[in-house]
Amino acid sequence: MSEIDMAVIKPEMMKPYIWLETSDGSIQQVEQEIAMYCPLICKEIIQKGMGSSKNCAICLPQRVSPATLSLILDYCRFHQVPGRSNKERKSYDEKFVRMDTKRLCELTSAADSLQLKPLVDLTSRALARIIEGKSPEEIREIFHLPDDLTEEEKLEPLKNTTDDPRIRLLNRLYAKKRKELKERERLKSVEVEEEHIDKRSVDDLLSFINGNDEDQKGIKTSKNKKKNRRKKEQHQKNSSLKEASGVNKKEVNGQNIRHPDSEADIIAETSISHTEDVFPHKEFDDGDIDDGIDPALKEKIDREVEDFARRLNSDWPERMQELLSSGQERKTRLYSPNGNSFLRRNA
Amino acid sequence: MRRVIRMVDVMGPDLISDLPQSIIESILVKLPITDAVRTSILSSKWRYKWASITQLVFDDKCVPFSNDREIVERSVVKFITRALFLHQGPIHKFQISNSMLQSCPEIDQWILFLSRNDIKELVMEIGEGEFFRIPSSLFNCRKLTRLELSRCELDPPHSFKGFVCLRSLNLHQVLISPDAVESLISRCPLLESLSLSYFDNLALTISAPNLKYLYLEGEFKDICLEDTPLLVEISIAMYMTDDIAEHFEQSSNCNFLKFLGGVPNLEKLVGLIYFTKYLSIGIDSVHLPIMYHNLETIELHQVNFEDTKEILVILRMITSSPNLKELHISGSSNIPIAADAPDLDFWEKGCLSDSSLNRLKTVKLSEMGGWPHELEFIKYLLCRSPVLETLSIIPCVFDMGNNLKMLIELVKCRRASSRGEVIFIHE
Numbered sequence: 001m002s003e004i005d006m007a008v009i010k011p012e013m014m015k016p017y018i019w020l021e022t023s024d025g026s027i028q029q030v031e032q033e034i035a036m037y038c039p040l041i042c043k044e045i046i047q048k049g050m051g052s053s054k055n056c057a058i059c060l061p062q063r064v065s066p067a068t069l070s071l072i073l074d075y076c077r078f079h080q081v082p083g084r085s086n087k088e089r090k091s092y093d094e095k096f097v098r099m100d101t102k103r104l105c106e107l108t109s110a111a112d113s114l115q116l117k118p119l120v121d122l123t124s125r126a127l128a129r130i131i132e133g134k135s136p137e138e139i140r141e142i143f144h145l146p147d148d149l150t151e152e153e154k155l156e157p158l159k160n161t162t163d164d165p166r167i168r169l170l171n172r173l174y175a176k177k178r179k180e181l182k183e184r185e186r187l188k189s190v191e192v193e194e195e196h197i198d199k200r201s202v203d204d205l206l207s208f209i210n211g212n213d214e215d216q217k218g219i220k221t222s223k224n225k226k227k228n229r230r231k232k233e234q235h236q237k238n239s240s241l242k243e244a245s246g247v248n249k250k251e252v253n254g255q256n257i258r259h260p261d262s263e264a265d266i267i268a269e270t271s272i273s274h275t276e277d278v279f280p281h282k283e284f285d286d287g288d289i290d291d292g293i294d295p296a297l298k299e300k301i302d303r304e305v306e307d308f309a310r311r312l313n314s315d316w317p318e319r320m321q322e323l324l325s326s327g328q329e330r331k332t333r334l335y336s337p338n339g340n341s342f343l344r345r346n347a
Numbered sequence: 348m349r350r351v352i353r354m355v356d357v358m359g360p361d362l363i364s365d366l367p368q369s370i371i372e373s374i375l376v377k378l379p380i381t382d383a384v385r386t387s388i389l390s391s392k393w394r395y396k397w398a399s400i401t402q403l404v405f406d407d408k409c410v411p412f413s414n415d416r417e418i419v420e421r422s423v424v425k426f427i428t429r430a431l432f433l434h435q436g437p438i439h440k441f442q443i444s445n446s447m448l449q450s451c452p453e454i455d456q457w458i459l460f461l462s463r464n465d466i467k468e469l470v471m472e473i474g475e476g477e478f479f480r481i482p483s484s485l486f487n488c489r490k491l492t493r494l495e496l497s498r499c500e501l502d503p504p505h506s507f508k509g510f511v512c513l514r515s516l517n518l519h520q521v522l523i524s525p526d527a528v529e530s531l532i533s534r535c536p537l538l539e540s541l542s543l544s545y546f547d548n549l550a551l552t553i554s555a556p557n558l559k560y561l562y563l564e565g566e567f568k569d570i571c572l573e574d575t576p577l578l579v580e581i582s583i584a585m586y587m588t589d590d591i592a593e594h595f596e597q598s599s600n601c602n603f604l605k606f607l608g609g610v611p612n613l614e615k616l617v618g619l620i621y622f623t624k625y626l627s628i629g630i631d632s633v634h635l636p637i638m639y640h641n642l643e644t645i646e647l648h649q650v651n652f653e654d655t656k657e658i659l660v661i662l663r664m665i666t667s668s669p670n671l672k673e674l675h676i677s678g679s680s681n682i683p684i685a686a687d688a689p690d691l692d693f694w695e696k697g698c699l700s701d702s703s704l705n706r707l708k709t710v711k712l713s714e715m716g717g718w719p720h721e722l723e724f725i726k727y728l729l730c731r732s733p734v735l736e737t738l739s740i741i742p743c744v745f746d747m748g749n750n751l752k753m754l755i756e757l758v759k760c761r762r763a764s765s766r767g768e769v770i771f772i773h774e
Contacts (some may be wrong), residue, residue: 003522056727100357101362102362105362105363105366107368108366108370109367109370112366112369112370120370120373121373124370124373124374126379127363127374128374128375128377128378131374131378131382131386132378132379132382133382136385136388138387139389139499140389141362141363141392143363143364144359144360144362145361145364145389145390145392145393146391147390148390148392149388149390149394151392177378219743233625281488
């Protein structure tokens with residue numbers, strides 16, 4: 001159909017309709033003047049003469065679903081009216097793009113395939129507003145992006161050209177993380193889970209507390225309060241066990257004060273491998289106070305230690321009685337560096 | 348490396364990464380450059396999407412703020428250099444609008460790089476300081492459509508044939524010889540918009556057959572619009588120096604004709620500072636046949652109502668514009684020195700046609716001192732504007748006595764428009 005034919009036909013039809021076929025195969029009728037707002041449809045009608053009947057319905061690109069098409073037609077219906085002011089149009093546009101991100105992306109894609117540039121601009125601006133100022137994690141979540149840059153790729157100091165202090169900090173954190181990862185590789189054999197510490201015998205802990213080295217206490221109690229509670233529970237469990245008179249698994253009484261050194265070593269090692277803080281020293285010597293814990297933290301730790309000691313000491317006298325009277329063979333529990341099992345070492 | 352299976356994989360398909368690059372570009376280009384570059388760590392597909400965007404805009408916010416200008420400058424330079432280095436593909440728009448950046452050798456390299464990458468729009472607005480010299484590689488940018496430079500030195504080589512695609516030229520505080528400017532303008536055949544500001548002592552002849560928008564501001568000795576038939580909008584702010592004043596005294600041309608003689612399609616005219624004075628020179632010597640049928644808005648500021656020739660400029664303009672809708676005149680705030688009675692005969696003379704201003708709807712008169720000529724002018728307007736809707740008057744002297752005198756006179760005026768409101772704005 002040439003344009004002249006169109007001009008002739010138009011006055012005869014009250015409101016010419018155009019047939020459009022969407023990606024799912026469904027065909028619908030749309031007012032011609034609205035559909036013509038889309039350049040692609042316009043071309044199809046004028047250059048190829050399509051769309052005048054159901055049989056030669058214009059096949060819309062695959063990216064245009066029926067839902068998206070109805071949105072696009074709403075947009076066209078509003079904007080093709082010539083008399084509207086810029087303010088009105090802008091206000092309509094603002095309201096129009098308020099939709100969930102998934103639909104916004106589909107709409108952008110569909111508008112692009114129909115070559116409707118003003119709508120593409122509008123939707124891209126909305127998407128840009130969504131992206132602007134957000135962290136990578138937030139953006140990935142919104143758009144369902146896979147976090148598939150390998151650790152190394154991400155840990156490469158961002159070849160980022162911004163010199164943003166945030167990026168610099170991130171790079172520093174990554175450098176630290178890389179170092180940690182390397183540490184972990186080396187300490188893999190020392191991997192022990194946190195629960196094991198909690199299941200340590202109270203006596204071990206006691207001797208630890210009462211030991212010479214203040215720092216060892218520091219390390220122990222710098223673990224979270226939960227462990228303290230667990231220890232307490234353990235303590236209670238142990239008391240009940242005692243009552244049930246299990247023989248072999250009893251803990252050792254306080255008389256078996258082990259040499260704090262080796263104990264401390266192992267405890268220190270394990271603590272390093274699974275706490276987030278990186279302690280500068282792996283081994284603690286007797287009387288080696290300087291382990292980098294700052295004074296405020298130290299105070300806090302001391303307080304926790306005293307508290308814990310008090311709690312234990314309140315039960316201590318009666319426990320001592322029981323233990324002494326039962327005449328248990330001294331058994332100690334030790335952590336083995338290998339795996340989860342407990343090794344018993346005869347005193 | 349262990350791969351962590353995250354909730355994200357379970358949530359649904361990727362919404363955005365597989366959209367065509369034209370859409371991604373459309374989105375990235377609407378982000379500040381730092382956000383666009385940051386998308387490189389989103390996922391493996393996004394790693395280099397930013398690197399092929401065709402518009403790079405570096406403004407004051409592209410690097411973190413610091414009070415030390417040199418630190419900021421260094422980080423801007425580093426950022427831009429790296430971004431260009433990592434970039435792939437054509438760059439159509441490149442803009443630096445950063446007040447911390449000053450002339451530095453890297454700018455030459457950037458412009459050279461851009462000249463090899465099909466640059467179309469180039470905007471360089473850098474900070475105060477030493478003017479930087481534009482490298483010759485700029486003149487090899489064949490596809491340039493828009494050029495905006497400020498605070499630099501421009502020296503086109505003799506062999507320069509012009510920018511054949513240039514549509515918009517904006518030079519602000521640019522050191523360039525007058526001949527070079529004229530030849531630059533005349534050698535850009537598609538030029539539609541020209542803006543020259545902060546020029547010293549320039550006598551300019553503009554020959555630009557496609558020119559539509561003209562904006563000039565500075566100390567212009569002389570402006571001649573030789574070949575500008577398509578001009579639609581003109582805005583001129585002419586500053587005065589002793590040199591120029593002397594030139595005006597000695598001039599025998601009719602500036603009105605020289606300037607407005609060849610712009611029949613004019614739609615809007617704005618004149619500031621000494622522009623009306625400039626136009627008034629030689630005005631009474633020639634009768635002007637030209638009509639401006641499309642002229643709908645006239646704004647003439649700093650008009651000296653003591654000089655009847657300047658008043659004549661306004662009157663001539665108004666009577667030659669049958670479709671004038673909006674008029675805005677502001678007087679000069681100089682209190683008249685002339686002690687002798689103003690030449691009110693001027694208004695009686697028959698040289699003023701009786702044509703009415705049939706379309707004039709809005710008039711705004713500011714900096715009105717209430718002087719006799721001003722009042723006559725207001726009377727003139729009121730008598731001849733049948734469709735006038737608003738006439739606003741803003742007095743410059745907030746002297747109650749003077750204002751009162753003005754109001755008394757105004758109340759006496761005969762009005763041609765029944766709907767017309769005279770609004771006296773008194774703060």
